[in-house]
Amino acid sequence: MSAPSTMTVSEAAESRRSVRKYVQEDVPEEDLREILRQVSLAPSPDNIQPWRFVVVRDPAVRPLLAAAALNQRQVHSAHAVFVLYADMEDVIGAIDEIISPGFRPEQAAKLKARLLKSFLAQSQEERQQFAHGISYIALGFLLLAAEAMGYKTSPLLGFEPDQVKALLGLPSQVTIPALIAIGKGDEPGFPHHRHTVDRIARFV
Numbered sequence: 421m422s423a424p425s426t427m428t429v430s431e432a433a434e435s436r437r438s439v440r441k442y443v444q445e446d447v448p449e450e451d452l453r454e455i456l457r458q459v460s461l462a463p464s465p466d467n468i469q470p471w472r473f474v475v476v477r478d479p480a481v482r483p484l485l486a487a488a489a490l491n492q493r494q495v496h497s498a499h500a501v502f503v504l505y506a507d508m509e510d511v512i513g514a515i516d517e518i519i520s521p522g523f524r525p526e527q528a529a530k531l532k533a534r535l536l537k538s539f540l541a542q543s544q545e546e547r548q549q550f551a552h553g554i555s556y557i558a559l560g561f562l563l564l565a566a567e568a569m570g571y572k573t574s575p576l577l578g579f580e581p582d583q584v585k586a587l588l589g590l591p592s593q594v595t596i597p598a599l600i601a602i603g604k605g606d607e608p609g610f611p612h613h614r615h616t617v618d619r620i621a622r623f624v
């Protein structure tokens with residue numbers, strides 16, 4: 421059984437911070453799977469779910485991944501690193517998978533035709549950019565789900581996408597919104613320094 425989530429969403433949001441050093445303790449695969457199961461519940465436009473993951477745990481592969489990520493210490497220290505990538509061509513190639521079985525056949529056919537028409541009207545780059553942006557919803561879910569299960573994380577954008585893709589054998593068209601190191605924390609991280617609600621929001 422995976423570790424239960426012990427925090428409310430608001431407790432996880434309060435306590436989460438980037439932690440870049442981890443105690444040398446295994447993260448059970450079932451916990452990683454449970455985090456990803458919760459991530460899979462994230463919403464997306466027309467339910468396209470363009471996010472995909474490679475979970476890097478192999479001690480022989482992690483140093484190579486770290487080398488592709490500017491040798492950032494959290495990649496060396498982590499027990500696993502989620503490589504979050506977006507793959508719109510996979511969405512299109514398996515479009516039937518995202519259509520709810522609750523739809524009537526004619527509804528499903530109509531939706532499928534509408535989606536394919538709108539995606540195929542775009543260039544591969546345009547629709548991939550769309551999928552890339554949508555995939556950050558999965559990042560947010562992942563950080564909170566991991567925190568609520570007692571793990572610390574560190575999201576990263578400091579990496580060479582082409583090197584990561586070559587290392588993991590990812591298709592050339594995919595993009596990588598983030599890597600996420602995870603483990604049991606071995607440092608406190610920094611206190612939150614954030615805009616106030618009044619700085620970021622206007623109520624009309």
Ligand SMILES: Cc1cc2nc3c(=O)[nH]c(=O)nc-3n(C[C@H](O)[C@H](O)[C@H](O)COP(=O)(O)O)c2cc1C
Binds near residue numbers: 437598
């Ligand atoms: C998409 C994304 C990319 C990031 N890239 C890096 C990175 O490459 N290296 C790093 O040390 N921190 C990285 N961070 C961590 C941010 O610096 C950190 O989230 C921010 O300063 C707020 O601090 P906190 O996460 O401790 O609350 C990244 C965060 C996000 C969300």
